[in-house]
Amino acid sequence: MHNSPARPLWSKTADTVRQLVRWAARRRRAATGLLLRGACYGAGTGAVSILAVWVERHL
Template sequence: MHQPSNKRPSLTALPAALRASLRQWSRRHGRAVCHQMLRGAAYSAGSGAVSLFVVWFQNHM
C-alpha cells in the first residue's frame, strides 16, 4: 500500500509559467491586499472600541 508523502513540493518544482503568473498577480494586487487587511483591522478595532464604550456606559449609568 502506498502512503502519501507529507512533503510539500519546492518552488523549483512549480512550472515556470505558474511562478511568473503568481509574481505578476502579487505585483498587481499585493498592495491592495495589504490595504484591505489594514482597513479590516481598523474596522475591527473601531467596532471593539464602540462595544467597550457601550458596555462601560451600561454598567456606569
C-alpha cells in the same frame, strides 16, 4: 499523432504557481490597503463595543 511530448504535470503546476505569485505581487498594494482598512474597522468596532459595555454598567 503528435510528435511533441506532453508537458509534465510538475511543469504545469510550476507555471500556475508562478502566475499566482505574479498576480499577488501586482495586487500587493491593494491587499495591504484592504488589510489596514479591515484592521481599522475591527479596532473601531471593538472600541465602540467596550464603550457600550462600560456605559451599560455605569448607568
